[in-house]
Amino acid sequence: MESLNTSAQINAPQAAILLFGATGDLARRKLYPALYQLYRQKKLHPSFFVFGMARRPMDDETYRALVAESLENPDEQFLRHCYYQSLDVERLEDYERLQRRLLDLEASAGTAGNRLFYLSIAPDHFEPLAHHLKESGLVETAGFRRLVIEKPFGYDLPSAEKLNRALCQVFQESEIFRIDHYLGKTMVQNIEVIRFANSIFEPIWNNRYIAGIQVTASESIGVEERAGYYDRFGALRDMVQNHLLQMVAMVAMEPPSRLETEAIRDEKVKVLNALRVLSGAEIDHALVRGQYVRGIVDGEIRRAYREEDGVDPRSTTETYVAAKIYVDNFRFAHVPFFVRTGKRLRQKITEIVVQFKDVPWNLYVKKSGRLEPNRLIIRIQPDEGIHLWLNTKQGGDRLRIAPVDMEVSRFTGIGFNSPEAYELLLYDALIGDSTNFTRWDEVAASWAWIDPIAKRFKEKGEDGLKFYPAGSMGPELADLLLSKEGLHWWEGTQA
Amino acid sequence: MESLNTSAQINAPQAAILLFGATGDLARRKLYPALYQLYRQKKLHPSFFVFGMARRPMDDETYRALVAESLENPDEQFLRHCYYQSLDVERLEDYERLQRRLLDLEASAGTAGNRLFYLSIAPDHFEPLAHHLKESGLVETAGFRRLVIEKPFGYDLPSAEKLNRALCQVFQESEIFRIDHYLGKTMVQNIEVIRFANSIFEPIWNNRYIAGIQVTASESIGVEERAGYYDRFGALRDMVQNHLLQMVAMVAMEPPSRLETEAIRDEKVKVLNALRVLSGAEIDHALVRGQYVRGIVDGEIRRAYREEDGVDPRSTTETYVAAKIYVDNFRFAHVPFFVRTGKRLRQKITEIVVQFKDVPWNLYVKKSGRLEPNRLIIRIQPDEGIHLWLNTKQGGDRLRIAPVDMEVSRFTGIGFNSPEAYELLLYDALIGDSTNFTRWDEVAASWAWIDPIAKRFKEKGEDGLKFYPAGSMGPELADLLLSKEGLHWWEGTQA
Numbered sequence: 001m002e003s004l005n006t007s008a009q010i011n012a013p014q015a016a017i018l019l020f021g022a023t024g025d026l027a028r029r030k031l032y033p034a035l036y037q038l039y040r041q042k043k044l045h046p047s048f049f050v051f052g053m054a055r056r057p058m059d060d061e062t063y064r065a066l067v068a069e070s071l072e073n074p075d076e077q078f079l080r081h082c083y084y085q086s087l088d089v090e091r092l093e094d095y096e097r098l099q100r101r102l103l104d105l106e107a108s109a110g111t112a113g114n115r116l117f118y119l120s121i122a123p124d125h126f127e128p129l130a131h132h133l134k135e136s137g138l139v140e141t142a143g144f145r146r147l148v149i150e151k152p153f154g155y156d157l158p159s160a161e162k163l164n165r166a167l168c169q170v171f172q173e174s175e176i177f178r179i180d181h182y183l184g185k186t187m188v189q190n191i192e193v194i195r196f197a198n199s200i201f202e203p204i205w206n207n208r209y210i211a212g213i214q215v216t217a218s219e220s221i222g223v224e225e226r227a228g229y230y231d232r233f234g235a236l237r238d239m240v241q242n243h244l245l246q247m248v249a250m251v252a253m254e255p256p257s258r259l260e261t262e263a264i265r266d267e268k269v270k271v272l273n274a275l276r277v278l279s280g281a282e283i284d285h286a287l288v289r290g291q292y293v294r295g296i297v298d299g300e301i302r303r304a305y306r307e308e309d310g311v312d313p314r315s316t317t318e319t320y321v322a323a324k325i326y327v328d329n330f331r332f333a334h335v336p337f338f339v340r341t342g343k344r345l346r347q348k349i350t351e352i353v354v355q356f357k358d359v360p361w362n363l364y365v366k367k368s369g370r371l372e373p374n375r376l377i378i379r380i381q382p383d384e385g386i387h388l389w390l391n392t393k394q395g396g397d398r399l400r401i402a403p404v405d406m407e408v409s410r411f412t413g414i415g416f417n418s419p420e421a422y423e424l425l426l427y428d429a430l431i432g433d434s435t436n437f438t439r440w441d442e443v444a445a446s447w448a449w450i451d452p453i454a455k456r457f458k459e460k461g462e463d464g465l466k467f468y469p470a471g472s473m474g475p476e477l478a479d480l481l482l483s484k485e486g487l488h489w490w491e492g493t494q495a
Numbered sequence: 496m497e498s499l500n501t502s503a504q505i506n507a508p509q510a511a512i513l514l515f516g517a518t519g520d521l522a523r524r525k526l527y528p529a530l531y532q533l534y535r536q537k538k539l540h541p542s543f544f545v546f547g548m549a550r551r552p553m554d555d556e557t558y559r560a561l562v563a564e565s566l567e568n569p570d571e572q573f574l575r576h577c578y579y580q581s582l583d584v585e586r587l588e589d590y591e592r593l594q595r596r597l598l599d600l601e602a603s604a605g606t607a608g609n610r611l612f613y614l615s616i617a618p619d620h621f622e623p624l625a626h627h628l629k630e631s632g633l634v635e636t637a638g639f640r641r642l643v644i645e646k647p648f649g650y651d652l653p654s655a656e657k658l659n660r661a662l663c664q665v666f667q668e669s670e671i672f673r674i675d676h677y678l679g680k681t682m683v684q685n686i687e688v689i690r691f692a693n694s695i696f697e698p699i700w701n702n703r704y705i706a707g708i709q710v711t712a713s714e715s716i717g718v719e720e721r722a723g724y725y726d727r728f729g730a731l732r733d734m735v736q737n738h739l740l741q742m743v744a745m746v747a748m749e750p751p752s753r754l755e756t757e758a759i760r761d762e763k764v765k766v767l768n769a770l771r772v773l774s775g776a777e778i779d780h781a782l783v784r785g786q787y788v789r790g791i792v793d794g795e796i797r798r799a800y801r802e803e804d805g806v807d808p809r810s811t812t813e814t815y816v817a818a819k820i821y822v823d824n825f826r827f828a829h830v831p832f833f834v835r836t837g838k839r840l841r842q843k844i845t846e847i848v849v850q851f852k853d854v855p856w857n858l859y860v861k862k863s864g865r866l867e868p869n870r871l872i873i874r875i876q877p878d879e880g881i882h883l884w885l886n887t888k889q890g891g892d893r894l895r896i897a898p899v900d901m902e903v904s905r906f907t908g909i910g911f912n913s914p915e916a917y918e919l920l921l922y923d924a925l926i927g928d929s930t931n932f933t934r935w936d937e938v939a940a941s942w943a944w945i946d947p948i949a950k951r952f953k954e955k956g957e958d959g960l961k962f963y964p965a966g967s968m969g970p971e972l973a974d975l976l977l978s979k980e981g982l983h984w985w986e987g988t989q990a
Contacts, residue, residue, distance in 0.1 A: 012837050049928060056798050071649035197896050199854045200869045259858045359694045363754045374695045388901055391692035392881065393685050394911060401692050406883055406901040 012038075012430040013144075014111040015049035016102065020129060021120035022052025022063070022084065025225065026150065031120065033052040034422035036071050039078050043427055051102065053087040060084050081109075095136030102138070113143030116429060119278040122229075123152055127166040134170040148177040148429050151242055152233060156454060157447035164440055173440055177429045182243040182350075183436040184421030184428075187380040189351065191250040192264075194378065194386065201376075202255070206355065207335045211373060212487050214338045214353040215247050218345040218473070220297050223319070227310030234317040236289075236457065239341040241450045245272060246438065247352060248337050252327045261435040265442060272445035276326040283456040284464060289479045290320030292344040295469030302344055302470040316461045319343045320468060322478035323453075324485075336485055340478060344470035349492040350380040368401040375490060379388075384416040385409025389456040507533075507925040508639075509542035509606040511597065515624060516615035517547025517558070517579065520720065521567040521645065526615065529917035531566050534573050538922055542605040546597065548582040555579050556595045568679040576604075584620040590631030597633070607657040608638030611924060617724075629665045643672040643924050646737055647728060648933075649679075651949060652942035659935055668935055672924045675740040679916030679923075682875040686745040686847065687759070689873065689881065696871075697750070699851065706868060707982050708832045709848040710742050713840040713968070715792050718814070722805030729812040731784075733954065734836040736945045740767060741933065742831050742847060747822045754942055756930040760937060767940035771821040778951040779959060783973045785815030790964030796841055796964040805954040811956045814838045815963060817973035818948075819980075831980055835973060838963035844987040845875040863896040870985060880904025881912040 017035070021027055038044050042073040052063055063084030068074040085101060087094040106113060117133065119126060126149065132138075139145045147167065154160025167176055182188050195201055204210070217239055223230040228240060256263035278286055293304040306313050320342030327337065361472040364371060377387040388406040409416075428436055466475035473491065482488050512530070516522055533539050547558055559580030563569040580596060582589040601608060612628065614621060621644065623836065627633075634640045649655025662671055678681050690696055699705070712734055719726040725733060744763040751758040773781055788799040801808050815837030822832065851869040859866060872882040883901040904911075923931055961970035968986065977983050 094610065186888060193859075193886065193888040193896055196858050197854060197863075197866050198869050199704065199851045200695075200699055200885075202854070203704060206693055209694065209698060255856070255858070259862070356694050358699070359748070360693060363691050363750070364688075367754070368692075371692050374693050376695075386885070386899075386901065388880070388883065390695075390903075391688065392903070392911075393681060393688040401688055404881075404903045406881065406903050408885075408887070408899045408901050416887075 010431050012045050012048075012427065013114055014045045014109075015114040015116050015143075015430055016106060016111045017048065017050045017110070017116045017118060017430075018098075018102075019052045019120060020048060020087070020089070020125075021054060023054040023056055023058075023066065024120055026120045027052070028066075030420065030422040031118070031405065031426070032067050032070040033075075034071075034420055034426050035076055036074070037225060037419065037423050038427055039081075040075070044430070046088055048081060049081045049105060049109050049111065049113070051098075051105070052082065052084045055086060056090055057086040058084050068070055079433070079437050089121065089132070089231065090130050092132050092135055095132045095138055097140050099136050111143070113141040115139075115141050115143065116148060117146065118148045120150055123163075126163055130170045137222075139170055144432065145171070145176065146175050146177060146429060146432070147171045148179060148426075150179050152237065153443050154177055154243075154447060155233070155237065156451050157444060160447050161179045164443075172382045174434070175321055176440075177434055177437040178439075179425060180242045180426065180438050181421045182244055182246060182380075183438070184423075184425040185288055185380055186237045186365045186424075187378055187384045187418050187420035188247065188250065189436065190386070191247070191378060194376075195370045196255050206331045207333055209356055210335050210487065211355045211357045212333075212336045212338060212482075213248075213251055213355065214490060215244055215251075215340075215351075216353075216489075216492070217243060217341040217350045218347060219341075219343050220345060220348045221472075222292075222302060222344050223305070223308055223311065227308050230319075231311045231315050234454075234457070235319055235341050235343070236450060236454055240321055240323065240339060241446045242438070244339045244341060245275075245446045245449070246442075248275075248325060248327070248339065249442070251352060251354070252329075252337070253330050254331065261433065262439075264435055265439045269439065269441045271327055271329070272442055272449070273476075274327050274329045275445075275449045276328050277449055279452050280456070283453050284460075286324045286481075287320040287453060288320075288466060288481055289318040289457055289464060290322075290342060290468045290475040290478075291315075291317065291469045292319050292342075295344070295471040297344055297346070297471040304470075305344075307487050316457075316465055318457060318465065320345070320466075320474045320478075322481055324481050336487075338482060338487075338489070340489075342468075342474050346471055346473050347492065348382055351378070351492055352378045353490045354378075355487070355490070364401050371401060372403040377490075379409065379492070383409055384418055505536060505926050506514065507543075508609055509540045509541050509604075510609040510611050510638075510925055511601060511604070512543065512545045512607045512611045512613060512925075513549045513597075513649065514545060514613045514615060515582070515584070515620075516549060516613075518549040518551055518553075518561065519615055519826065522547070522614045523561075525917040526613070526921070527562050527565040529624055529862065529915055529921050531569070531573055532914065532918050533735065533922055534576075535570070536879065539925070541690050542607070544576045544578060544600060544604050544606065546593075546600070547577065547579045548593070550581060550583055551580050552581040552608060553788070559938045578938070584624050584627070587630055588625045590633055592851050594631050594633050601824075606638070608636040610634075610640045610903055611643060612639065612641065618647055618658075619657055623852065625662050625665045625920075639670075639927065640666070641670050641672055641924060641927070642666050643674060643921075645674050648673055648737075648938050649942060650728070650732065652939060653929050655938055655942050659938075667757055667931050671935075672920075672929055672932040673934075673938060674920060675737045675741055675933050676916045677741060677875075678933070679918075679920040680875050681911050681913035681919075682873055682879045682881075683742065684931065685881070685911075686742070686873060689871075693751050702828055702830045702876065704851055705827075705830050706850045706852045707830060707977075707980065708743075708746055708776050709985060710739055710746075710832065710846075711848075711984075711987070712738060712836040712845045713842060714812075714836075714838050715840060715843045717787075717797065717839050717965075718800070718803055718806065722803050723916065725814075726806045726812050729949075729952070730814055730816045730836050731945060731949055735816055735834060736941045737933070739834040739836060740770075740941045740944070741937075743770075743820060743822070743834065744937070746847060746849070747824075747827050747832070749826065757934075760931055760934045764934065764936045764940055766824070767937055767944070769822050769824045770940075770944045771823050774934075774947050775951070778948050779955075781819045781976075782948060783815075783817040783961060783970055783976055784813040784952055784959060785837060785922065785961045785970040785973075786810075786812065787814050787837075787964045787965045788962045790839070790965040790966040792841070794840055811952075813952060813960065815840070815961075815969045815973075817969065817976055819976050830981075833977060833982075833984070835969065835984075837963075841966055841968050842987065843877055846982050847873045847875070848985045849873075850982070850985070859896050865896040866896060872985075874904065874987070878904055879913055886938040
């Protein structure tokens with residue numbers, strides 16, 4: 001999709017937002033606040049309603065109270081747009097009942113039959129739900145029909161293919177919006193803008209000038225309520241397959257010929273297909289797999305992963321993974337991409353560090369010793385910002401060259417003031433812009449790269465699993481991954 | 496000179512600092528405070544003294560009171576290092592008397608015969624003074640002898656050559672320190688550091704990526720006490736020949752093979768020799784010459800230049816000049832350098848703007864229209880800083896790409912905290928580092944470029960002289976200079 005004018009705002013069409021998993025954590029923490037923000041900013045069409053579904057029986061008023069609980073200063077007007085029906089995902093009758101009620105509501109609300117199906121439910125339910133949407137006739141509608149689906153999209157490539165086949169019997173690829181909520185983050189969207197709206201970076205954005213790229217997504221939290229899911233998936237499937245590889249793709253992609261959804265996705269999938277596939281011992285050398293043990297995070301003692309409720313006490317699931325990845329194409333050949341993600345790490349930080357090569361000849365070596373390399377840092381969270389580390393001469397000292405941090409961030413008074421990712425993504429789905437959602441071939445390419453690694457992890461079990469204390473920055477072996485290349489991790493300096 | 500280790504500080508040797516023009520404005524505003532700062536920072540050798548000279552008779556105590564007046568919190572210890580003798584520049588006997596007293600003082604102070612002659616006097620006196628220094632035997636000393644000489648170094652190339660010949664009968668070129676106080680400014684010194692200590696700029700620092708370069712040195716003050724001098728010299732000779740061309744040279748020079756004084760100066764002189772020499776009508780097209788008339792600066796009505804005390808009421812001297820300059824070499828061929836300087840302008844600002852070319856293809860044209868070009872700004876005064884204007888996507892608005900100012904400056908809490916230029920330059924002269932002083936061939940090359948322009952200005956007189964109101968940014972014709980190239984002046988945004 002391409003916007004047809006330079007006006008900043010596209011009006012969302014009328015729509016019924018059909019939310020499966022209406023009582024769940026994501027709905028309450030993210031989706032209702034996001035919808036409410038869109039409503040308050042008048043980004044929703046006046047003819048809209050939210051139709052919540054979950055197993056639990058509840059009348060509309062109770063549901064509205066539940067929605068209101070998740071909002072700051074809820075507005076009665078907004079809540080009147082909310083309806084509810086209990087639904088057992090496996091029961092076709094429930095869908096048929098939904099269809100009947102929906103027709104009435106659509107007629108009175110004037111939503112023109114536009115239906116946005118939002119699946120905020122356990123992945124096991126995706127396939128039966130799609131099947132029932134079709135059987136019940138819910139997807140036969142006079143308006144648009146779109147499916148928004150949360151991660152995980154499969155457990156590996158075969159299961160993802162199976163799921164996709166099931167969805168494609170009901171929806172066209174263009175109607176499927178696979179959420180990767182990192183793509184809804186302003187600073188992730190800025191990767192493209194920084195690269196393609198600024199002339200100074202393109203000439204140096206390649207293997208002649210870049211020494212290495214680091215993508216970090218560290219969390220200080222543990223597995224929280226998701227232990228069952230997490231212990232099955234682990235960090236590799238939960239974070240690397242989607243968020244981290246998407247960021248790698250955005251850093252490494254060629255400029256698209258146009259800013260159109262499919263042109264951008266075409267470039268991203270080219271990168272994902274160019275990832276050097278690893279096998280056997282290569283995996284052991286290029287990846288570090290960790291699991292947290294007891295330690296101190298933010299001054300509080302945290303138990304080991306294996307002690308968490310819902311986790312197998314002998315689990316060998318990785319809660320940390322670091323990988324050295326190569327993108328085998330002309331632009332980035334031989335440039336290592338280091339990605340890492342983990343739970344119970346020292347700080348919550350998501351950022352991309354583009355480390356440029358050293359100056360070809362250090363004129364200042366006698367005066368200042370080794371110079372720090374230039375780094376462009378895109379800080380995605382918690383403090384959105386762009387940082388560029390340069391070397392300058394500080395006035396007070398005649399000789400010393402010292403690195404300084406040029407930045408744009410809330411610390412410099414120019415915050416990005418970004419809305420929540422879900423606000424952007426819900427709006428995009430409503431206007432039918434799928435640029436910031438993952439296309440099937442991107443998902444398939446990612447799994448194709450992940451599968452041999454996940455298989456190797458499983459085979460090796462505890463062999464090669466590194467334990468790291470909660471509150472550290474992960475296993476020390478992850479430092480070796482970089483020091484072998486003469487590099488080291490750049491740790492975020494602002495918390 | 497090259498520093499031989501990575502230690503930040505070189506110890507200054509013992510020295511007698513012989514100051515001609517000891518009661519003048521520069522001495523009082525800049526030199527005494529600079530010497531005092533060096534003293535307080537222990538950057539002067541304990542064996543030093545300042546020997547002031549001027550026409551006025553005065554004893555040491557009176558002189559010390561005069562020095563003390565120019566200092567904040569003067570220290571009695573420091574003042575005891577100050578001595579005075581009246582001197583008529585034209586009278587040999589005065590120099591002989593000086594020599595006798597000096598030998599005594601040197602013996603008691605232990606300055607090892609090191610003599611730094613500092614000429615802060617009217618340029619007419621330079622030649623007779625040099626002559627008498629020789630005749631009186633003052634330059635025959637057991638230690639070093641160095642001459643620090645203030646601008647102007649000549650009125651044109653022939654007079655500069657004549658002056659240089661006179662000096663060279665007394666001093667070696669390596670003993671002559673021609674002050675261009677802009678070279679003592681930390682941010683001017685940072686031009687070299689930004690370029691050569693950062694790998695990201697070198698690949699784009701050429702005519703393939705740079706659209707144009709702007710060097711602005713605007714002043715809000717008028718001619719003050721210097722009307723007689725100024726009316727004879729004008730902005731071209733007073734500012735462009737030295738400060739602005741030096742900045743152009745530093746922006747355009749090739750990396751030196753080593754950070755040694757002569758290697759750096761060799762590169763600068765190559766640029767000055769590559770300046771495209773203009774003649775006749777070319778000058779009329781490439782230069783704008785202005786003179787201020789009555790107007791309002793900072794809320795106060797200011798009289799016209801021709802109304803200033805000491806200025807010829809029919810003067811055609813330019814108080815403003817803007818020029819389009821080409822550096823005809825491989826790196827910068829076809830890149831216009833726009834320089835401008837003037838008095839009674841809206842704001843006091845000295846900065847260099849490197850404007851990069853537009854992105855090769857604007858993907859965002861439909862969404863955001865034209866994108867602003869990237870600019871690297873080196874702000875020399877009043878607010879030292881480095882700014883890099885990038886385009887980013889602001890979070891609050893789905894589509895809009897907007898320019899942001901990445902900066903390092905006191906506004907971001909990372910000030911350069913620079914000492915005064917004279918502090919750096921006096922120290923450099925004492926340790927014998929002439930990197931930040933201009934070599935004779937640089938001066939000669941600058942005058943060679945200036946002379947035909949100055950000649951043309953004189954020939955044309957009032958014809959072509961543009962009058963601009965005090966408090967404006969100069970004649971409108973200066974905008975045309977850029978708009979012909981599809982460019983415009985970037986006005987500093989912080990005051």
